[in-house]
Amino acid sequence: MKTRLLFSTLMTVITAITGVNAVADQSAPKANPNTFVHLFEWRWEDIAAECRDHLPGLGYDAIQVSPAIEHIDHPSWWARYQPVDFSKFESFSGGEEALRSMIETCHAAGIKVYADAVINHTADYGEQGVGTAGTPWEIMQHPGLDESHYHHPICTIEDYSNADEVQNCRLGALPDLNTSDSYVRELLAAYLRKLSELGFDGMRIDAAKHMSAADVAAILELAGGPNVFLEVIGDPSAETALQPSTYAAIAPVTDFATRGAIYSAINGDLSDLASYWRGESDLSADMAVTFVDNHDTERHTQPLSIAQKQLGEALLLTLGYGYPKVLSGYQFENRDALPSQAQVSCEQGWTCWHRDPIVSQFVQLRRAAGGAQPEQLEYLDDQVLAFSYGPGRVLVNVSNETKSVSWDPQLSGSEYCDLLAGHGSVVELGWWGDVDISLPPHGLVLLREDAVCSAP
Structure with missing residues (x-):
């Protein structure tokens, strides 16, 4: 069984690292969900x-x-x-x-x-x-x-x-x-x-x-x-x-x-x-x-x-x-x-x-x-950012170097498809829900809780 950060603890981590309040202002005008x-x-x-x-x-x-x-x-x-x-x-x-x-x-x-x-x-x-x-x-x-x-x-x-x-x-x-x-x-x-x-x-x-x-x-x-x-x-x-x-x-x-x-x-x-x-x-x-x-x-x-x-x-x-x-x-x-x-x-x-x-x-x-704001923002490295966006869990490396990090995407299952890495690319989460990932320069990972890996 996986553990989850308490909400108050997560808020403290995010605010301390990014200065971002994890709770979106529900009264603020919403972004267009389209592109x-x-x-x-x-x-x-x-x-x-x-x-x-x-x-x-x-x-x-x-x-x-x-x-x-x-x-x-x-x-x-x-x-x-x-x-x-x-x-x-x-x-x-x-x-x-x-x-x-x-x-x-x-x-x-x-x-x-x-x-x-x-x-x-x-x-x-x-x-x-x-x-x-x-x-x-x-x-x-x-x-x-x-x-x-x-x-x-x-x-x-x-x-x-x-x-x-x-x-x-x-x-x-x-x-x-x-x-x-x-x-x-x-x-x-x-x-x-x-x-x-x-x-x-x-x-x-x-x-x-x-x-x-x-x-x-x-x-x-x-x-x-x-x-x-x-x-x-x-x-x-x-x-x-x-x-x-x-x-x-x-x-x-x-x-x-x-x-x-x-x-x-x-x-x-x-x-x-x-x-x-x-x-x-x-x-x-x-x-x-x-x-x-x-x-x-x-x-x-x-x-x-x-x-x-x-x-x-x-x-x-x-x-x-x-x-x-x-x-x-x-x-x-x-x-x-x-x-x-x-x-x-x-x-x-x-x-x-x-x-x-x-x-x-x-x-x-x-x-x-729906054009929502990102949530659960967390630096895993000074230039590696993890966050949730709707049904997605995103990991980004904004540096010019390869970065190796341990990431907990806050998902309940054990296997997910990295939608950016081609057909059939499966990310297996460990017992505690985390995974060790090596990100290339300017690399990206996208997991979706509603996505199924397609056959190659």
């Missing part, structure tokens, strides 16, 4: 096939796609973020008919679809050209728009802590739309209404902090109040008007602070994550969209190893905070480049992280746990 995947630069037909053939079995509830609007025709991913005509839907991913068909296919598979909506600015690259739907354009000259619809005098952001500059000057050289103008607001709202009419279930609003919170709220109201989340890159030194908490009064926001905590953990320091376990995040759990990397950050940071990436996603998905997003893009050497081949192939050139079996196991665990 969505960003299929970055995927074609509509490939997304439809993914919804039909793969996503339903992986545990995700939604996908985010690249901007569908007509944009400049230039061989770079950021061309998508330079709109030409807000009324046309012909992009690198395909045309409007294929877009509608993809959304219908994903809905039939039980998968929601989120758009990426660019409403802060219009195109600038080359100063003139022809868009992906054949529309000619020049700087500040687009269908339905002329120079009077932009901020004047023209300026470029130099101080990103200054709200007036950030919201009224150009981001780089991108012409900054005057989103306080009633005509501009209605034109942009019509674009968002069209996205809803196409069947999108929600939208990411690109560069949201480059518009005032009042402007964003007014445009969304004109658009009929669609389900959105806002891209807001936090900067503690910036004015209050630019803070994520200001925009979270409107809709959930992208939480870059959580990404920083995850990266610290990947590099061996769990102290920043401990603040989330204590419920000390800047945003409430239901107003944050979280991620290990997005399409911008992965192009400006040192690439993670496979083990580091899996560790980061596991920590994010068991944090009990926010609505997590997994990025599935493509491999690149030039950070501006488009995919080397248009057709998606998870075996060649495309990362397909959402299909990774370890990542998918944690996506499914999060759903089973």
Whole structure:
């Protein structure tokens, strides 16, 4: 028969080691139990096939796609973020008919679809050209728009802590739309209404902090109040008007602070994550969209190893905070480049992280746990953490070294399947319920009380 730590003793151990109270605040807003995947630069037909053939079995509830609007025709991913005509839907991913068909296919598979909506600015690259739907354009000259619809005098952001500059000057050289103008607001709202009419279930609003919170709220109201989340890159030194908490009064926001905590953990320091376990995040759990990397950050940071990436996603998905997003893009050497081949192939050139079996196991665990917070957190070593998450028992090594530990996963049986180690991998617990485990650098173990090992 196994022994169990008395609850009061366990509380003392956890609080002393991590500073985390083991009892969750039942009145606090709850995290979204689901996870969505960003299929970055995927074609509509490939997304439809993914919804039909793969996503339903992986545990995700939604996908985010690249901007569908007509944009400049230039061989770079950021061309998508330079709109030409807000009324046309012909992009690198395909045309409007294929877009509608993809959304219908994903809905039939039980998968929601989120758009990426660019409403802060219009195109600038080359100063003139022809868009992906054949529309000619020049700087500040687009269908339905002329120079009077932009901020004047023209300026470029130099101080990103200054709200007036950030919201009224150009981001780089991108012409900054005057989103306080009633005509501009209605034109942009019509674009968002069209996205809803196409069947999108929600939208990411690109560069949201480059518009005032009042402007964003007014445009969304004109658009009929669609389900959105806002891209807001936090900067503690910036004015209050630019803070994520200001925009979270409107809709959930992208939480870059959580990404920083995850990266610290990947590099061996769990102290920043401990603040989330204590419920000390800047945003409430239901107003944050979280991620290990997005399409911008992965192009400006040192690439993670496979083990580091899996560790980061596991920590994010068991944090009990926010609505997590997994990025599935493509491999690149030039950070501006488009995919080397248009057709998606998870075996060649495309990362397909959402299909990774370890990542998918944690996506499914999060759903089973209902987005709850982790419990029974305990350090078994200065860089080895054990905790319970819903029906799962998780062990993580955040160090660059192999760690050997003795672990009591607090389970009543004697044999369990390590869901991360392949088919038929059985962990046998000793008489006292513990097991000696050797964890590789950035290694993970996941046991589930409801899991049965499948045959090899």
